[in-house]
Amino acid sequence: MELPDRDQKSIPTLVKDEDLVRAKRRQIVDAAVELFCRKGYHQTTTREIARQAGFSIGTLYEYIASKEDVLYLVCEAIHTEMEIQLREGVREGATGRETLAHAIANYMRACDRMQDSILLIYQETSSLVPESMQYVLQNEERITGVFQDILDQGRMDGSLRIEPAATPLMAHNIVVMGHMWAFRRWFLAKHYSLDEYIAVQTALLMNELGGEV
Amino acid sequence: MELPDRDQKSIPTLVKDEDLVRAKRRQIVDAAVELFCRKGYHQTTTREIARQAGFSIGTLYEYIASKEDVLYLVCEAIHTEMEIQLREGVREGATGRETLAHAIANYMRACDRMQDSILLIYQETSSLVPESMQYVLQNEERITGVFQDILDQGRMDGSLRIEPAATPLMAHNIVVMGHMWAFRRWFLAKHYSLDEYIAVQTALLMNELGGEV
Amino acid sequence: MELPDRDQKSIPTLVKDEDLVRAKRRQIVDAAVELFCRKGYHQTTTREIARQAGFSIGTLYEYIASKEDVLYLVCEAIHTEMEIQLREGVREGATGRETLAHAIANYMRACDRMQDSILLIYQETSSLVPESMQYVLQNEERITGVFQDILDQGRMDGSLRIEPAATPLMAHNIVVMGHMWAFRRWFLAKHYSLDEYIAVQTALLMNELGGEV
Amino acid sequence: MELPDRDQKSIPTLVKDEDLVRAKRRQIVDAAVELFCRKGYHQTTTREIARQAGFSIGTLYEYIASKEDVLYLVCEAIHTEMEIQLREGVREGATGRETLAHAIANYMRACDRMQDSILLIYQETSSLVPESMQYVLQNEERITGVFQDILDQGRMDGSLRIEPAATPLMAHNIVVMGHMWAFRRWFLAKHYSLDEYIAVQTALLMNELGGEV
DNA sequence: CATGAATGAGCATTCATTCAT
DNA sequence: CATGAATGAATGCTCATTCAT
Numbered sequence: 093m094e095l096p097d098r099d100q101k102s103i104p105t106l107v108k109d110e111d112l113v114r115a116k117r118r119q120i121v122d123a124a125v126e127l128f129c130r131k132g133y134h135q136t137t138t139r140e141i142a143r144q145a146g147f148s149i150g151t152l153y154e155y156i157a158s159k160e161d162v163l164y165l166v167c168e169a170i171h172t173e174m175e176i177q178l179r180e181g182v183r184e185g186a187t188g189r190e191t192l193a194h195a196i197a198n199y200m201r202a203c204d205r206m207q208d209s210i211l212l213i214y215q216e217t218s219s220l221v222p223e224s225m226q227y228v229l230q231n232e233e234r235i236t237g238v239f240q241d242i243l244d245q246g247r248m249d250g251s252l253r254i255e256p257a258a259t260p261l262m263a264h265n266i267v268v269m270g271h272m273w274a275f276r277r278w279f280l281a282k283h284y285s286l287d288e289y290i291a292v293q294t295a296l297l298m299n300e301l302g303g304e305v
Numbered sequence: 306m307e308l309p310d311r312d313q314k315s316i317p318t319l320v321k322d323e324d325l326v327r328a329k330r331r332q333i334v335d336a337a338v339e340l341f342c343r344k345g346y347h348q349t350t351t352r353e354i355a356r357q358a359g360f361s362i363g364t365l366y367e368y369i370a371s372k373e374d375v376l377y378l379v380c381e382a383i384h385t386e387m388e389i390q391l392r393e394g395v396r397e398g399a400t401g402r403e404t405l406a407h408a409i410a411n412y413m414r415a416c417d418r419m420q421d422s423i424l425l426i427y428q429e430t431s432s433l434v435p436e437s438m439q440y441v442l443q444n445e446e447r448i449t450g451v452f453q454d455i456l457d458q459g460r461m462d463g464s465l466r467i468e469p470a471a472t473p474l475m476a477h478n479i480v481v482m483g484h485m486w487a488f489r490r491w492f493l494a495k496h497y498s499l500d501e502y503i504a505v506q507t508a509l510l511m512n513e514l515g516g517e518v
Numbered sequence: 519m520e521l522p523d524r525d526q527k528s529i530p531t532l533v534k535d536e537d538l539v540r541a542k543r544r545q546i547v548d549a550a551v552e553l554f555c556r557k558g559y560h561q562t563t564t565r566e567i568a569r570q571a572g573f574s575i576g577t578l579y580e581y582i583a584s585k586e587d588v589l590y591l592v593c594e595a596i597h598t599e600m601e602i603q604l605r606e607g608v609r610e611g612a613t614g615r616e617t618l619a620h621a622i623a624n625y626m627r628a629c630d631r632m633q634d635s636i637l638l639i640y641q642e643t644s645s646l647v648p649e650s651m652q653y654v655l656q657n658e659e660r661i662t663g664v665f666q667d668i669l670d671q672g673r674m675d676g677s678l679r680i681e682p683a684a685t686p687l688m689a690h691n692i693v694v695m696g697h698m699w700a701f702r703r704w705f706l707a708k709h710y711s712l713d714e715y716i717a718v719q720t721a722l723l724m725n726e727l728g729g730e731v
Numbered sequence: 732m733e734l735p736d737r738d739q740k741s742i743p744t745l746v747k748d749e750d751l752v753r754a755k756r757r758q759i760v761d762a763a764v765e766l767f768c769r770k771g772y773h774q775t776t777t778r779e780i781a782r783q784a785g786f787s788i789g790t791l792y793e794y795i796a797s798k799e800d801v802l803y804l805v806c807e808a809i810h811t812e813m814e815i816q817l818r819e820g821v822r823e824g825a826t827g828r829e830t831l832a833h834a835i836a837n838y839m840r841a842c843d844r845m846q847d848s849i850l851l852i853y854q855e856t857s858s859l860v861p862e863s864m865q866y867v868l869q870n871e872e873r874i875t876g877v878f879q880d881i882l883d884q885g886r887m888d889g890s891l892r893i894e895p896a897a898t899p900l901m902a903h904n905i906v907v908m909g910h911m912w913a914f915r916r917w918f919l920a921k922h923y924s925l926d927e928y929i930a931v932q933t934a935l936l937m938n939e940l941g942g943e944v
Numbered sequence: 945c946a947t948g949a950a951t952g953a954g955c956a957t958t959c960a961t962t963c964a965t
Numbered sequence: 966c967a968t969g970a971a972t973g974a975a976t977g978c979t980c981a982t983t984c985a986t
Contacts, residue, residue: 107949132431134347138977149978150951159977214488215428218345229491236492258505260496265509268485269478275427276477278442279449283473292471296478299513320966351960363963363968372960533970558857560773564956576959576972585956640914641854644771655917662918684931686922691935694911695904701853702903704868705875709899718897722904725939746945777981789947789984798981 098234100168101227103161106154116155119145121169124162129208133163133216163216164224170209171231177202178238188246189301193294195242196266200290203270210274232267239263246301253302262300269293311447313381314440316374319367329368332358334382337375342421346376346429376429377437383422384444390415391451401459402514406507408455409479413503416483423487445480452476459514466515475513482506524660526594527653529587532580542581545571547595550588555634559589559642589642590650596635597657603628604664614672615727619720621668622692626716629696636700658693665689672727679728688726695719737873739807740866742800745793755794758784760808763801768847772802772855802855803863809848810870816841817877827885828940832933834881835905839929842909849913871906878902885940892941901939908932 105113123144127136138159142152156162181198185191203210217228240263246252247259254262273280273289280289318326336357340349351372355365369375394411398404416423430441453476459465460472467475486493486502493502531539549570553562564585568578582588607624611617629636643654666689672678673685680688699706699715706715744752762783766775777798781791795801820837824830842849856867879902885891886898893901912919912928919928 109949112949137975148951150953150980151949153978154949157978211431215431218424218428233492255505258509261493261502261505262509264485264489264492265482265506268481268489272477272481276481279446279477280474289474292468292474293478296471296475296513300509322966325966350958361968362961363970364966366961367966370961535970538970563954574972575957576974577970579957580970583957637857641857644850644854659918681931684935687919687928687931688935690911690915690918691908691932694907694915698903698907702907705872705903706900715900718894718900719904722897722901722939726935748945751945776979787947788982789949790945792982793945796982 187251189251207274400464402464420487613677615677633700826890828890846913
């Protein structure tokens with residue numbers, strides 16, 4: 093499934109070759125994700141990012157204008173990756189209800205794989221300037237939108253019982269449910285395996301949404 | 306309702322008089338909460354904390370050993386405050402179900418009042434050394450425990466229908482539901498007032514827990 | 519002769535003790551004058567200034583807020599020193615003409631002693647932000663004013679023949695004559711000793727101003 | 732009037748074709764004069780010079796070996812331009828005195844047009860290595876020489892009364908008088924128009940040189 | 945010849961922490 | 966106990982210069 097087009101903040105670069113910019117920024121992001129997840133944004137120096145990315149500090153600044161740009165690119169990349177995993181794993185079921193159950197399980201597994209990144213988003217988004225934050229929140233909203241669409245579909249085909257006014261909230265509940273596995277893992281993993289977590293949360297949810305799973 | 310005793314990390318101080326230490330640390334925490342909420346932990350300098358607290362940088366370091374100590378004290382204070390608000394507002398209902406509904410509403414309002422502090426916990430807990438983080442997570446767990454107790458009570462008196470294995474998770478769901486009002490406010494507040502948010506979330510929950518609100 | 523009061527830009531400092539600020543800034547200025555004269559403002563690093571002043575870079579920044587502040591303080595100090603030397607050496611003669619001759623000789627000798635500083639002013643004033651430059655140009659104008667007063671005095675007592683409209687220009691000519699000894703020394707010193715320079719320039723000037731020296 | 736030949740520092744280049752070198756350096760100098768005048772030598776980057784000159788940074792370094800070379804070329808060009816304007820505008824009068832009056836007026840107007848360049852010379856010459864500075868000072872001396880020649884001519888034909896020993900100094904006085912219009916413009920322009928400035932200064936000078944204008 | 949990506953030494957500035965008074 | 970001046974390691978960022986293509 094293709095990612096739809098979307099707004100992205102354009103980050104200034106000194107380099108003209110667009111392919112090169114994309115390639116190097118990929119390296120920067122890979123390096124930074126690893127470092128930010130391990131040490132946090134503020135504890136990571138630009139020199140470390142450059143070194144980890146495999147080039148010099150001077151070269152780093154050919155492709156970004158400030159350290160904050162790296163954070164923005166990282167947030168972008170995380171959301172893009174999440175959206176890819178979300179859409180790739182979605183299979184249309186017979187009913188909205190089936191689609192939802194499948195999408196949730198798939199999403200939860202993605203959250204499990206990307207738990208460090210999810211924490212990163214929660215911790216460092218606030219270090220972005222307002223303009224960048226806008227874009228990041230838009231991405232967050234797009235992900236929520238995926239579930240909202242499924243909920244709407246289920247409401248239309250009658251397989252899910254939910255008030256229209258409650259669907260945005262329910263979609264957010266589902267999304268946060270995935271994040272929760274990341275940021276409350278210190279507790280949850282003591283009591284539930286990932287599969288159990290998915291099973292119980294899905295059961296509770298489906299209960300809310302009328303009838304059996 | 307009294308707060309039960311609990312473990313707290315002991316922070317070294319150069320000052321002997323324990324009452325004085327408590328008083329000054331109160332000042333430090335008040336100053337720091339305000340600053341950390343407004344500017345974040347890393348953006349706040351120790352000098353600013355001292356100034357806002359009303360004394361010199363030298364004095365600040367008589368009562369703490371490092372900036373991170375301030376962060377720990379702040380996290381402690383936030384959880385203490387939250388727990389106080391939680392327990393103060395709880396009134397025993399006729400059934401566990403009634404108690405729960407009341408506790409949730411009360412908790413949500415507390416989260417609304419303390420949204421900045423909640424964000425702070427989400428963003429900066431990771432800046433603590435592991436030992437401090439332990440204590441903070443314990444506090445988080447205590448808060449969750451409040452809801453778990455109510456759920457158990459409702460399960461015992463038959464007013465709530467929930468698997469024993471699901472209660473810890475349900476308790477976390479409730480707690481995170483409050484946090485969500487803080488960290489997703491950028492979206493939620495566009496669609497729901499606090500009262501609506503409480504109403505809809507409670508309805509969904511009660512649905513999960515069998516029958517009507 | 520006392521220096522009259524005058525406007526000075528107030529430079530922010532982190533240190534409260536005003537006497538200490540004055541003392542340390544004196545050290546900073548002494549260090550910076552020496553370094554700026556030898557290497558220029560841009561070629562001098564803040565660390566060098568601190569080291570030469572005898573303290574650490576951190577301490578330097580307790581007394582100034584930016585490198586440019588040092589430049590401003592240096593310019594201020596140079597003009598203050600020049601004005602002191604100017605006023606100290608002035609002795610009232612019987613006529614304005616005599617006072618002038620004496621003031622010029624005295625001023626020229628001051629320019630000779632302070633040639634490095636004069637060059638510094640010519641080269642680096644443009645590195646000041648407009649606000650600082652204002653103050654520096656005011657100082658320059660005050661020095662010129664000294665000669666203008668003497669010229670006026672001589673015009674009044676009839677010992678100097680000069681149009682009122684020409685006095686400001688004449689005063690500037692005299693001032694620049696002193697500077698010229700600094701910035702054209704590479705040529706002038708090949709042909710004239712300081713005394714000769716003073717003698718010839720004074721002769722030319724007095725010729726302009728009517729009659730003999 | 733042709734410019735006489737003169738010594739020029741030879742700047743190394745990677746390019747063989749001498750015409751090409753001359754053409755490109757012309758571009759470099761034009762770009763750099765504009766930038767240095769506007770922002771100063773140190774505030775201008777080599778990339779800006781290349782961009783303004785219309786080619787890449789790599790190409791820039793085909794025609795010069797260091798940023799300082801650009802400064803030298805700029806100083807050279809400024810003095811060349813000044814000398815051209817000086818010699819172009821000079822018309823032989825009946826007497827040295829007339830020639831002088833005319834040359835001064837012409838020179839002053841040139842200084843007025845080139846005030847930014849004059850300031851540049853005053854401010855940045857000291858950033859040259861001694862060898863380059865030598866050449867620049869020689870150029871300065873050549874310009875002074877123009878006036879010295881005229882003074883000598885006037886002394887010979889009896890139209891100017893001046894000691895032979897005073898002529899070099901007088902020539903420098905004239906030259907600096909032009910510069911003064913540039914570097915004291917912040918004061919002078921408040922009191923005099925260019926024409927007034929020329930008139931008064933010429934009057935004072937001619938007074939020094941015996942008799943009326 | 946022309947290009948422009950890569951380099952890394954260098955710089956101004958900050959800030960947690962100490963310690964003499 | 967309180968103060969606040971002193972410290973210097975650390976950091977984000979710049980820019981002259983090089984060199985492979």
